[in-house]
Amino acid sequence: MQYSQIVLDHFMHPHNVGKLENPDAEATEGSPACGDQVTMFLKVNPETKVIEDIKFLSYGCASNIATASIITDLAKGKTLDEAKKITWQQAMEELGGLPPVKVHCAVLAVDTLQSAISNYEIAHGLKEVPNFGKDTIIEELRKIIYPKVGEDIVTLKMVKYVGFNDGEVIIDLNLMNFDQWRDNIAEEIREHLKKYAEIKNIQINFPDSQAT
Amino acid sequence: MNNHRIYMDNCVTTPLAPEVLEAMKPYFLEKFWFPGTFISTGEETNAALAEFKEIIAKALHSLPEEIHFTSGGTLANNIALKGLMGANANKGRHIIVSLVDYPDLLTNAAYFEKQGFEVSYLEPDSEGWVSADKLKEAIRPDTILFMSTIVNHVVGTIQPMEDYKKVIEAADHKIFWHADAGQAFGKMHLDVQDLGVDTLSVSAHKIHGPQGIGALFVKKGTKLSQLIHGVTRVDQLQTGGLSIALIAGFAKAVEMTFNDLDANISYLRELSDYLLGKLESTIPDIELNGPRGDKRVCHNINVSISYIEGESITMMLDLNGITVATGSACASQGLKPNYVLMAMGKNHVQSHGSMKFTLSRYNTKEEIDYTVEKLAEITATLRERSPLYQAIHNKER
Structure with a gap:
């Protein structure tokens, strides 16, 4: 599948690109190791909680830049509560679709927006720092896209078990050794979870192999 | 600059030389015959094929009978590697390749591993260069095959073929040696007599020849088990038909590059x-x-x-x-x-x-x-x- 004209337009002429000086909140998601990283900056009206300005920086491919561009368009002018409802599926629709192997870029862009909003809310006493637990891990797994079909690994029932005890994470994945994406998925899980200080060790098991 | 595309991905494939297209035309339109005996059409094709083979042999400094046409570099690599392994599997279980070799070689190595052979993967230095010392260290009494890519397809590093030759010749038993010359052919002097390899693959479309044709050098006396079974039309290693027009184009491209x-x-x-x-x-x-x-x-x-x-x-x-x-x-x-x-x-x-x-x-x-x-x-x-x-x-x- 090729990129749509909308994707190409946003890639060549992205909206809201750059840095915001003195932002009210910011967040960075992804990592250069995974091939893409996005930073978003928010200016929020303290009374109305409307996102008055939003900008992004992107290290990544065309779809990474295009999805960040469209997400910032969607979020601008919305209240924080409204912006929280923006999904990666919506971003994809607005862009006229993405190749399955590129869906993770849309997830990353939405994820960055949600993190920036969450950072704002925590900083302004609008919510507590969420307790870390098994649910946090499952939420992270929902952001990991199986590149062949462009759906997340939880929805695709590839996650058979998640355990968390005393800093130890155990994840059983239903991916066989002939699956060409298996190593990518495992690497991405580690990349997503490494930001949590609560995690000391991650063990990923597959049906037909030793733990990695 | 606005009207024509600037193409700088020639290690993947190259534009066809217009002269090559002209050289192929008669073989597409009139002289489309396969080789044969006694009848004039077949005999004329025999003569043309011999001439084309001579041109390619001259470029590699081989004998004409050591050149086999294949439908591309990957086919040549597979015929050589599976052929050498098939003919020599009873002599050992160990293969040597490097981590930076061309995918044709690495995927074949993975295939042999699945068949139960052991593979040593030589590590390159920071410039993609794989030293002969590494090869020497990896050789075991049961090593039967070493494969190498003369010019690295990603960073253009020229591997030390002369040093490899010394190591292979100094080994106390025969180690078969296959080289992929896809990126080296037409970009440096290659003399198969000097190189010391048993088999070597080249491809036409990397030197402005047509896509879909390549050649395999097989040193005289080297046995390959048959990979592709079928009727012999043009070549006994790649049985079945092979386009005479593409071979004509290949020869023309070689002539233009090597003149x-x-x-x-x-x-x-x-x-x-x-x-x-x-x-x-x-x-x-x-x-x-x-x-x-x-x-x-x-x-x-x-x-x-x-x-x-x-x-x-x-x-x-x-x-x-x-x-x-x-x-x-x-x-x-x-x-x-x-x-x-x-x-x-x-x-x-x-x-x-x-x-x-x-x-x-x-x-x-x-x-x-x-x-x-x-x-x-x-x-x-x-x-x-x-x-x-x-x-x-x-x-x-």
């Missing part, structure tokens, strides 16, 4: 040096991947551009009518960084930001000027958008 090989090589070297000089003087924070100078093939320049990602760069160049390649994971079907760069010890960012320019005799300095000018603009644009660049840049301010 003045030194001039071809020095023109490509001049272009590459010019390109690298322009890149290094125009774009800040750029780094050459692979060796500089004589250890590098004449037509390959591979650089990493810091802080930005290669798929974005190649797409923007593409929209400006320029075709180049990148080692970025984002541009690969498997979402993996380039394995050659990673084996050389480069990090993810260096691989994601890598750009490979492979030149041909049809490229010009004017094209290089335009390409570097556009690349400099694109780099500046993407760095403005890049959080990695902004972080470093702000620190410096």
Whole structure:
């Protein structure tokens, strides 16, 4: 599948690109190791909680830049509560679709927006720092896209078990050794979870192999 | 520059030379016959094939009967590797290849591993060079096969074939040696007598010949088990039909490249040096991947551009009518960084930001000027958008 004209337009002429000086909140998601990283900056009206300005920086491919561009368009002018409802599926629709192997870029862009909003809310006493637990891990797994079909690994029932005890994470994945994406998925899980200080060790098991 | 595409991905495939198309035409339109005996059509094809084989043999310094036509380099590699292993499997269980070899060799190595053979993967240095000492250390009493890629397809490193030869010859038992010459053929002098290999593959479409035809050199007396079974039309190793027109085109491309090989090589070297000089003087924070100078093939320049990602760069160049390649994971079907760069010890960012320019005799300095000018603009644009660049840049301010 090729990129749509909308994707190409946003890639060549992205909206809201750059840095915001003195932002009210910011967040960075992804990592250069995974091939893409996005930073978003928010200016929020303290009374109305409307996102008055939003900008992004992107290290990544065309779809990474295009999805960040469209997400910032969607979020601008919305209240924080409204912006929280923006999904990666919506971003994809607005862009006229993405190749399955590129869906993770849309997830990353939405994820960055949600993190920036969450950072704002925590900083302004609008919510507590969420307790870390098994649910946090499952939420992270929902952001990991199986590149062949462009759906997340939880929805695709590839996650058979998640355990968390005393800093130890155990994840059983239903991916066989002939699956060409298996190593990518495992690497991405580690990349997503490494930001949590609560995690000391991650063990990923597959049906037909030793733990990695 | 607006009307024609600038093509700098010649290690993948090259534009067909117009003279090659002309040389093929009669064999498509009139003399389409397969070889045969006693009847004039078959005999005429026999004579033409002998002539074409002679041309290719001369380029490689082999005997004509050591040249076998195949439908491309990958077929040649498979016929050689599976043929050598099939004929010699009872003599040992061990194979040697390097981590930076061409995928044809590495996928065959993986296949042999599945069949129960053991494979040693030699590690390259930071310039993609695999030393003969590594080969020497890896050799075991049961080693039966060594495969090597003469010129690395990603960074253009020329492997030390002479040193390999000494090691292979000094071994206390016969080790069969296959070389992939895809990127070396027509870019450097190759003499199969001197090289000391048992089999060697080349391909027409890397030297402005047609796609779909290649050749395998098999040293006289070397036994290969049959990979492809069927009726012998043109060649006994790749049975079935093979296009005589493509073979005619292959021979013409070889003639054009080898009639003045030194001039071809020095023109490509001049272009590459010019390109690298322009890149290094125009774009800040750029780094050459692979060796500089004589250890590098004449037509390959591979650089990493810091802080930005290669798929974005190649797409923007593409929209400006320029075709180049990148080692970025984002541009690969498997979402993996380039394995050659990673084996050389480069990090993810260096691989994601890598750009490979492979030149041909049809490229010009004017094209290089335009390409570097556009690349400099694109780099500046993407760095403005890049959080990695902004972080470093702000620190410096």
